Amino acid sequence: MNKVGIIMGSDSDLPVMKSCAEFFDRMGVDYEIDIVSAHRTPDKMYEYAKSxxxxxxGVIIAGAGGAAHLPGMVASLTSVPVIGVPVKTASLSGVDSLYSIVQMPGGIPVATVAINGGLNAAILAAEILAISDGLLYSKLEEYKKDLKETVEKKSESLKEKGYIKYLES
Incomplete structure (x- = not known):
């Protein structure tokens, strides 16, 4: 099975990006994680993407805040799929990061998740790998089944407490 590369522009992005690692640990997906700054370590970024x-x-998840060039620059250097995670910033709440990642020019796609959406990036990366990995696909199906059951239990609990009711038609 291919592994996932998790990279971030700064250690300040780790609180968002560690949710990727936690999900992969749960799913049994191999990954590596590192700080690779597009602006402060461009040679490292170039070597990372090219190799x-x-x-x-098999998939790269790149988290970045502010100017958020990391996902797009990495995508320009490799044909390995790149998923960008815009990281919330203090000055513009991550909207700057989101725009930077999602507005890629034609020919250089970066799949983009929500601001601070590390978990969804990990799920999407696992789904990409699961195209050719039946065991991982089964684990993802079980994960989604568990999500459904959790919501149904919460709904039932709220119904019992009288918070949810339906009008009869």
Whole structure:
């Protein structure tokens, strides 16, 4: 099975990006995680992107705040799918990061999740890998079944407390 590369522009992005690692631990997906700054370590970013496929990376998740060039720059250097995670910033609440990641020019796609959406990035990466991995696909199906059951239990609990009711038609 391919592994996932999780990279971030700064250690301040780790609280958002660690949800990716936690999900992969749960799913049994191999991953690596590192700080790779597009602005402060461009040579490292270049080498990371160019060598990803040869190192067994099947998907890259790149989290970045502010100018958020990391996901797009990495995507411009490799044909390995890149998922961008805009990280919330103090000055513009992550909207700057979101716009920077989602507005890629034609030919350089970056799949983009919500601001601070590390978990959804991990799920999407796992779904990409599951195209050719039946066991991982089954684990994802079970995960989604568990989500459904959790919502149904919460709904039933609220009904019992009288918070949810339906009008008869």
């Amino acid at each position: 990803a496929k040869h190192r067994g990376i």
